[in-house]
Amino acid sequence: MKLTQLSLFLENRPGALRLPCQVLGQAGIDILSLSLADTQQFGILRLIVKDVERARKVLEEAGCVVKATDVLAVEVPDRAGGLADMLGAFEGSGLALEYIYPLVAGHRGKTAVLLLRVEEPEKAAALLAGRTVRVLSREEAFEAVGA
Amino acid sequence: MPPPDPARRFHPASAPDYVPAEQLRDLQLARLQRIVRRAHERVPLFRTRCQERQVSPADLRSLEDLGRFPFTLKTDLRDTYPFGLFASPMEEIVRLHASSGTTGKPTVVAYTQADLDVWTEVMVRAFAACGLHRGDVVQNAYGYGLFTGGLGAHYGAEALGATVIPISGGNTDRQIMVLQDFAVTAICCTPSYFLHLAERARELGTDFSKLRAGIFGAEPWSEAMRRRIEADTGVKAYDIYGLSEIVGPGVGIECFAQSGLHIFEDHFYPEVVDPVTGAVLPDGAEGELVLTTLSKDAMPMIRYRTRDVTALIPEPCACGRTIRRIRRIGRRSDDMFIIRGVNVFPSQVETALLAVEGTLPHYQIVLTREKGLDEMEVRVEVTPEVFSDQIRALEALQHKLEQSLDHTLGIRARVTLVGPRTLQRSEGKAQRVVDKRQI
Numbered sequence: 001m002k003l004t005q006l007s008l009f010l011e012n013r014p015g016a017l018r019l020p021c022q023v024l025g026q027a028g029i030d031i032l033s034l035s036l037a038d039t040q041q042f043g044i045l046r047l048i049v050k051d052v053e054r055a056r057k058v059l060e061e062a063g064c065v066v067k068a069t070d071v072l073a074v075e076v077p078d079r080a081g082g083l084a085d086m087l088g089a090f091e092g093s094g095l096a097l098e099y100i101y102p103l104v105a106g107h108r109g110k111t112a113v114l115l116l117r118v119e120e121p122e123k124a125a126a127l128l129a130g131r132t133v134r135v136l137s138r139e140e141a142f143e144a145v146g147a
Numbered sequence: 148m149p150p151p152d153p154a155r156r157f158h159p160a161s162a163p164d165y166v167p168a169e170q171l172r173d174l175q176l177a178r179l180q181r182i183v184r185r186a187h188e189r190v191p192l193f194r195t196r197c198q199e200r201q202v203s204p205a206d207l208r209s210l211e212d213l214g215r216f217p218f219t220l221k222t223d224l225r226d227t228y229p230f231g232l233f234a235s236p237m238e239e240i241v242r243l244h245a246s247s248g249t250t251g252k253p254t255v256v257a258y259t260q261a262d263l264d265v266w267t268e269v270m271v272r273a274f275a276a277c278g279l280h281r282g283d284v285v286q287n288a289y290g291y292g293l294f295t296g297g298l299g300a301h302y303g304a305e306a307l308g309a310t311v312i313p314i315s316g317g318n319t320d321r322q323i324m325v326l327q328d329f330a331v332t333a334i335c336c337t338p339s340y341f342l343h344l345a346e347r348a349r350e351l352g353t354d355f356s357k358l359r360a361g362i363f364g365a366e367p368w369s370e371a372m373r374r375r376i377e378a379d380t381g382v383k384a385y386d387i388y389g390l391s392e393i394v395g396p397g398v399g400i401e402c403f404a405q406s407g408l409h410i411f412e413d414h415f416y417p418e419v420v421d422p423v424t425g426a427v428l429p430d431g432a433e434g435e436l437v438l439t440t441l442s443k444d445a446m447p448m449i450r451y452r453t454r455d456v457t458a459l460i461p462e463p464c465a466c467g468r469t470i471r472r473i474r475r476i477g478r479r480s481d482d483m484f485i486i487r488g489v490n491v492f493p494s495q496v497e498t499a500l501l502a503v504e505g506t507l508p509h510y511q512i513v514l515t516r517e518k519g520l521d522e523m524e525v526r527v528e529v530t531p532e533v534f535s536d537q538i539r540a541l542e543a544l545q546h547k548l549e550q551s552l553d554h555t556l557g558i559r560a561r562v563t564l565v566g567p568r569t570l571q572r573s574e575g576k577a578q579r580v581v582d583k584r585q586i
Contacts, residue, residue, distance in 0.1 A: 007536040009529045011566045037538050041545075042529075042564050044538060063568045065534045098537060117536070 002070040002121055003141055004052045009065040010036075010043040020045060023062040029055050032145045033115065035101035048103060048115065050147050072116040072124055073103055073141035075134045082112070082132075089127045095120060104144050113144045154278030154360075154383075154403035155466075160271045160307070163413050164468040171469060172210060175416055178441035180207050183216065186447040189234035192227060193217070193449060213418070213439065214427045218450045224254040224392065233257050235445040245293045246391040246490060253293070256391050257445040263302070265442050266394050269411045270303020273400035276409065276466075277360050277385045279333050281308030284357075286326060288336035288344075289365065289488075290316040295395025296365050296488065300335040303397060309333070316340070316488075323348050330357045337488050338363035338372055338384065343519030345380050355380065362387050364396055365488040366521075367476060371585070373405075386475055392451055393438050399473060404465040407472030414442050417473065418450070419459050422480035430461035435480045436473060454481045484580055486514060486521045489558050493579040496525060499555040503547050504533055511570045516584040523560040525552060528567050 010016045017036070024031060024047075033048040049055045052068065059066050076082045090097065098117040105112045113136060118124045125135045136144065166174070184204040186193045196217035197203060206212055224232060233240065241260050245253035258266065279285065285304040289296030297315055304311045314325055316336070322344055325331065334341065341361055348355065361376065364387035376384045388408050389396035398415050399408035410417045415438050419428045422435040436453045440446075456479060460472040483492050493512060501507050509528040514521060527548060535541055541564060548562040 005536075007534075009534050009541075009564070009566060011569065016566070039538060039542065042541065044536060044541070046536070063566075065529050065531050065567050067531065067534050067536050069536045 001072070001125055001135055001137060003048065003073050003115065003138055004068050005071045005115070005117075006047045006049065006052060006056060006059070007067045007069060008045040008047070008059065010045050012038060012040065012042050016043070017045065019062065020047075020059055020064055023058050023064075024049065024055060027054065027058045029058070030147065032142070032147055033101065033103045035099070035115075037099070046101070050142060069117065070121055072118065072121050073136040073138075073144075074114050074116055074128060075111045075136055075140075075144070076114055077132055078105070078110055078112045083114070086114075086128065086131065086133045089131050089133075090124070093123070093127055095124055095127065103141060113141060152278060152383075152403055153280065154276065156278070158275035158280060160268075160275045161468075164272060164276070164409065164411075164470050166413070166469055168469050171413060174413055175441060176207075176210055178413075179210065179213065179416060179439065180204065182439070182441055182443070182447045183207055183449060185234055185444065186449050190232055190447070192223060192232065193219070193447075210416070213416070213450065216450055218425065218437065218452050219448055220452050221254065221392065221454075224256075225252060228252050229255040230257070232446055234447055235259050240445050244295045244298075244391055244395065246295070254392065256295075258443075259445045262394075262443050262445050265414055266299060266397060267302045267306045269394065269397040269414060270299055271307045272411060273387055273397050274303055274307050274309070274333075274362070276400045276402045276468075277333070277362055277383075278403065279304070279307060279309055279360060283307075283309040283332045284312065284329055285309045286312045286314055286322070286329070286331045286334045288314055288316055288322060288334060288340065289396075294488065295389070295391045296335075299389070299395040299397055300362070304335075319344060319347050320351070323351060323353055326355050326358060327353050331355070332357055333360040333362065334358060334382075335362045335387075337366045338368040338376065339366060339487075339516060339519050339521055341376060341380075341382075341384075341519075342372070345376070346519055355382070358382050360385060362400075364388060366485045367478075369477070370475075388473075388476065390453060390455075392448055393440055393453075394443065398438065402464065402466040402468060406464065407460045407474055409464065409468050409470045409472050412470050414440065416441055417459060417471065419457065419473075420452075422454075422456070430459040430471075433458045433474075436476075454479045454483060456480050482580060484512075484514065484582065486523050487558055489556065491523075491556055491558070495555050496552065496560075499551040500525075500527065500548060502555075503544070503551045504530070506530070506532065508533070509568075509570050510579070512580045514580065514582045514584050521584060523558065524563055525560050526563045526565045526570060528570055529564050530567065 035046045037044045103113040240257045242258040291297030361382045373384045385401045388399040399410040418437040419434040428434045436455045440448045455476045457473040511526045513524040552560045
């Protein structure tokens with residue numbers, strides 16, 4: 001149900017993003033999706049890769065600070081209002097949604113797969129059950145992105 | 148023709164500055180014998196150290212014999228915190244001051260009424276050496292409080308007969324208004340703050356046409372900075388030296404010649420020593436300044452290691468004073484730095500970082516001077532232990548580090564989180580302080 005994402009600390013300076021990408025490229029690790037959060041001073045790069053352990057190892061060997069966290073992969077109908085429907089499931093639950101970014105958008109023209117970072121993934125999954133959205137397994141998520 | 152420099156006129160308060168050298172040495176020895184005896188009788192740490200070195204006050208037959216006595220270090224004040232080095236009972240102590248220490252605890256200093264009188268006397272002589280006298284209007288922008296700068300300058304200027312404006316530090320626009328409206332003729336503050344004032348005054352279209360003299364201290368500054376101040380503002384910039392462990396401001400001052408600082412050596416006996424071996428160096432040789440208070444009752448400091456690097460100037464001064472001069476202080480023999488008048492040791496920064504993170508991260512202190520104000524940035528490498536996937540957690544960490552630094556140092560510092568292994572390490576040892584200030 002959960003997908004492991006790798007988060008990296010990046011300094012906010014030219015060239016900071018290239019190093020981790022280069023390291024992963026040299027190790028033959030494909031980045032399936034990414035999101036970059038930035039502040040004035042620093043940024044956090046969040047990555048989805050298939051071989052999480054190996055990616056973590058090569059990144060740490062290259063001197064990166066890496067943290068593994070779980071995200072939820074949710075398939076959402078790719079139509080107007082699709083995301084709003086999904087978020088409706090959380091309304092009134094007190095569940096804190098930290099951030100969202102896409103794993104696949106516009107795939108097959110019918111659905112998108114979004115990655116959700118929430119404090120309580122199990123609770124989120126339970127809230128989403130019975131909606132027009134579907135929480136994907138790890139395998140399903142990789143399949144959706146063709147990996 | 149420009150008006151004559153008032154600093155060239157003799158001020159009666161300056162009489163002790165001109166005592167013939169031979170008489171001065173006799174006076175110093177008599178005072179030294181008394182104060183060493185007092186410390187030996189009343190300060191257990193000093194007595195123990197003397198016993199270890201097998202010296203006693205009776206061995207002090209000449210000024211040269213002082214070299215056989217043990218040093219006092221800043222850490223001694225910390226180790227005996229708060230009152231362990233006092234030589235007077237609290238009933239006789241009328242004032243305490245404190246300055247930043249090396250581990251978060253301040254170093255405390257004490258004064259009897261007689262000590263305060265001496266302090267005032269040397270400050271009067273300091274102001275007189277800068278040509279100040281009754282009728283001058285002195286804006287005292289040194290901080291009032293535990294810091295010795297504010298009250299030291301205050302009582303000195305008042306005793307001189309000048310009109311004192313106890314404005315303390317900060318609030319630049321108000322400082323400028325007062326400078327102009329009250330026809331201020333002399334100002335006491337840090338040189339970097341004065342540059343800031345001058346810049347702001349220019350922005351406001353104000354000038355300080357009445358301001359004649361600046362008594363600048365509490366931080367290192369250079370000849371280049373003096374030239375800039377004097378050229379930009381027309382104010383004669385005097386360097387004043389002092390440290391709270393000895394008395395506060397008023398240990399030494401420049402005269403009109405602006406060629407080294409006269410030490411009021413009838414009260415503060417200077418030696419220059421090799422910072423490594425501790426051996427006393429001859430006049431003229433560069434080394435660490437060591438000071439002994441000759442008249443301070445509440446807290447005699449015997450051979451206090453200032454960590455300030457200088458040399459005693461043996462040649463007589465153009466002003467005719469017989470008290471010796473030291474070269475302006477350019478650097479220190481330890482890693483302490485001074486920012487906005489506050490002494491900071493990297494070890495204090497470490498204490499603050501450690502308090503937040505639990506382990507000590509790699510860090511670097513970067514000092515800059517923007518618009519005449521010193522800024523301190525602490526760059527901290529992010530470790531896996533503290534790294535979070537969430538922006539707000541990292542911002543909270545940054546904030547906590549800043550608060551901890553503020554709490555430990557008493558000054559604001561900006562914390563920047565940087566990537567791992569991005570801070571320079573030279574020969575395995577990190578360069579802790581990068582000073583980019585143009586001083």
